[in-house]
Amino acid sequence: MNPSHEGASPTPTPTPPTAAPAASLAEKYDPQQVEPRWQAAWQAAQAFRAPPAVCADGTPDPRPKYFIMEMFPYPSGRLHMGHVRNYSIGDVLARAHRMKGHRVLYPMGWDSFGLPAENAAIKAKVHPRDWTVKNIESMKVPLGRLGQSYDWTHELSTCEPEYFVHEQRIFIEMFKKGLAYRKGALVNWCASCATVLANEQVEDGLCWRCQSVVAQRELVQWFLRITEYAQQILDDMGQLQGKWPDKVLHMQENWIGRSEGARIRFPLQNPLPEASEIEVFTTRPDTLFGATFMSIAAEHPLALRLCKGTPHEAEVTAFVTRVRAEDKIRRGADDYVKEGCFTGAHVQNPATGRLMPVYIANFVLMDYGTGAVMAVPAHDQRDFEFAQKYALPIEVVIQPAGQTLSASALTSAYTDAGTLVESGAFSGQDNEAAKKNITAWLAERGQGGQTVSFRLRDWLVSRQRYWGCPIPMVECPAHGYQPVPEAELPVLLPTDIEFVPSGQSPLASHPTWKNTTCPICQGPARRETDTMDGFMESSWYFLRYTSPQYAGGILDDAGQSFLPVDQYIGGSEHATKHLIYSRFFTKMLSDWGVLPRTLREPFVRLLTQGMVLKDAYRCTEHDYLYPEEVQDGRCVKCGQQAQHLRQMKMSKTFRNVVEPMALVEKYGADTARLFCLFAAPPDSVLEWNEAGVEGCSRFLGRLYRLVQRYLSLKEGGPPSDVLYIVNNTAQPLPGAVAEADLYRVTHKTIRRVTTDIFERQQFNTAIAAIMELSNALTDFLHHYEARTPALKEAVETAVKLLAPMAPHICEELWHALGHSELLALSAWPIYKEDLARDDKLTIVVQVNGKKRAELLVPADASEQQITQQALADGAVRQFSEGKTIKKAIYVKGRLLNLVVA
C-alpha cells in the first residue's frame, strides 16, 4: 500500500535467483551460501502468496484457511532478539500449515505511527515520514535474511493515508453512534512525551513508553466508550478459554474488574436546588444498617457545594484543593495517609433514618462507582480506621457464627460472612441473602437497585502529538464538534511542520492547518489538532491485512474469507492494552455489520512468547561489562571479581545485547531460528547461551553429513542383511528386521513432531524428537551399505519434519535427495499406525512399588505370560522370596507391580 515499498524485494539476493539451485551438496555446509539461494528461489516461485478462496477456474479452494500473524513491529529500524523469537515461532506454524495443506495467509506490516519518529525529527531534523519509510526498508532486509515466509503482497503500514482513512471513518461512525465523545477529566500527563496517556498506559505511575512520572491534568479529551462492551468482553472470554493463555485471560478479567452491588440513594438533610440526594455504589448492601457516615471524593461535583455558606467552607476548600492537586502515584502510595474533612452536610440513611455526616475523604475515587461511599466502619477496614480517627459511630450489623462482636471491642473491621443483627426486618438473615433482599427492598421503595460496576474506564484516545492519525473532527463556534465530511477524507497531516521541543502539539502550533470551515454553516472553524493514540491503528490492522489495497472499505469479501485470525503470536505485555482494544473493535465492527455478526473475537488462538534474557556482568568500578570484558569471572580492566547477574533483559545499559544479524552472519539463519525454538518452550523465558547456539549449529552440520553419507551409499535394492556392531563384534541383523525398526522410529517421530507442532505448539520437544531420529539414523547408517526403502523414507522424513524450523538447509538437502519441487510447498509426512507399532515391549516389573526388573516381551504377550516371566526373574525372586503375592497390578504394555507380604 505504500508505493515506495510495494512489491519491493524483502530479500537481498547476492546470487542470481535465476540459477536452479544446486542438486548436489557442497562438501561443507555453508549457510551463507545456502540460505540466500533458497530465499531467492522461494521468492521467484512466489511460494508464500496467500491463495484466494476461489481457484483460477472459479471453483472454491477446498483447503482450510489458516490466518496466522505476529504482533507487528514498530519500525525502529533495528531488529532485536525478541523479534527473532516471535517471528521464528510464527514462521514455523505458517510453514507447517502450508505443508499440511492449508490456505495460509501470513502477512507482515508496520505499526508506523509513534513517538520515536517525532523524536528523531526533533533530534536529526528528518521528517517523521522519511525516517519511518527508511526504517521500514532497512527492517525488511533482516526479515528476509531470516527466511520468514511472509506474503509481502499483504503488507501494510499504518502511517499511510490509504490505511488510516478507514480509521478516521471508524472514528466518525463511533462519534455518530455516541461511542466517541469528549469529556473533561483528570488525565494522565506525561511531560516527557508531552501528551496524555490512557490508564492502561500508566504502569506503576510511570509512562509505559519512557518511564517518566505521570502527572494529573484537567483536560477535555476524546474518549471511546469501551465500557459499553465491558460485559461482552468478559462474557466472550469463554470461547477463548483453553486457546488463549490463562494468564492473559486472567489479566483481562482483573483489568475489567466487574463487581456486582447496589446503588443506594441517600437523601440530603438540606436538599440543594441541583441535588436532593447522594448516590453511592456498594458491594455490601447487606451492611446498610451499619452505615454511620458517608465519604465522597474530593472531585465529587457536590464536594465544594455542600459546605457553601457553612463554617466548614474554608477548611473544606483548602482540603479539596490540596487533594485534587495530588498525583496518582502519591494517592496510591502505601504510606498515603487517609484523611478526611467534614463538609457540614448530612444525609439520611434510608434504612435506619440515621443522619450521617458527609465527609470528603482523600481515598475515595471519583471515577469508580459514583464517587461516593456509604461508610460502614464495623465491616470495612478503611471506614473503621476513618471512624476511629474522626471519632465517628461504629455499629455492628453482621455477626460471625459462634461469636458476638461489640462495636466498642472491635480492633479491626469484620469483613467476612455472618448473620445480620440490628437490621430491622432483615435481622437474622444470612448476609449473602440479605444483599439481595435489602437491594430488592430499596428498589421497591425507589431508593436504589441492583447494579454492576466495572473497574475498566473509557479509553482516552487524544494525543497531543504530530505523528499519529488525525482525529477527523472540526469544532465550530456555533455547531460544536462536527465530523469532517466523507468527501474530505482522509484528513492528512501537513508536511510543512516545524519540530521543536515546545511541549505543545506541533499541529496546534502550525500557522494555518487548523483553520477550516464548519461542514454545517461554512463559517470559520477549527480542526481538531490532537491525533489518535497509536493503539487505535493496531486495534483493527488484522482486518486490513486481508485486503490492504481495497479502497472501498476496511476489507473486501475475499479478505473476509480469511477471518478470524487463527493464530496470533506476541508478548503478554499487551494483555490489557492492544489485546482488549482489538476485542472491543471486533465486537463493535461486528455489531455494525462491517464484519459478520457471528464474528465476535479477532484471534482464535493466542500464543504469548516469553522474553529473551541473557546474563550480564557488573564490576563495582566499571559498571556493566561487555562479555569480552570478563575473563574467568573478573573484570579485564581492574581484575576485580565481576558480579554475575542472571536472566537480565537484553538492553544496551546491561551490555548484554545479542545482535540478530551478527548471529546470522556467524551461524546462519537456520541456527538462529533453531536455537530460539529449541532452548525453551515458546511461552517461557529464553536464556541466551552461546554454547547452546553452537549446539544447534552442530546438529545442522550432523544432519548435513548424514544426508551426504546416505547419498554416498549405492542405489536402492531390496533390504539385505545388515551388519550390526554390538559390543565390538559384528553381528548380522536380518534386513527385514532392520527395515521394520527404521520404519518404526520414523513413524513414531512423525506422530510426535506433528502433535508437538500442530497441537501442543512445543517446538523444543519437536526438535528433540527430530534429533532422536537423526541420532538413530546415524546409528543405522554406520551399518547400511545401500539405500533401502526404509532408509530413504527415514532420511526424507527427518528433512521434511525439520523444514518449518530450519527451512533453508532442509530445502537444500531435499533437492540433493533428488526432488525438484520446493520442500516449502510439499506435503507434510503422514504417520502410519501399522508401521509405528512396536513388536516388542519393555515391561517394568515392580515389587511393592519399587522397580526391580525390566522384561522385553512380545507385543502380544498376555498378562499371565508376563507374570510368569517376571516371577522367574532373579531380582524379582530376591525381593519376593518367602512372601505371598497379595495383589498384582498390570498396566497394559507398561508395567507389572507385584504386591507381596
Add this chain to the structure above:
RNA sequence: GCCCGAGUGGCGAAACUGGUAAACGCAGAGGACUUAAAAUCCUUAGCCGUAACUGGCGUGUGGGUUCGAUUCCCGCCUCGGGCACCA
C-alpha cells in the same frame, strides 16, 4: 492485602490422562582419528555407597491419599507475574 503461575542433575529442559524421573541439547570425563590442534566420530555420565550390582537416596519443604505421586489433596518456604484505598 487479594488473585494467578512456577520450583526437577553442574546448566537449558523432558516426562501426553497417577505407571521406567532426567528424553533432547549444553558443559564435563574417557577414547578414536590427527605430527598436533580444531572439527568429527565412539563411549560415559543424578547423588551416595560398593570389588560388583539385582543396593540406598532422589522432582523446594512437611504431611496425606494410592499397589504406585514430578503429576492428586492439605500446610509451609522461595521466586515470577497480575490487581491493589475499586467501596
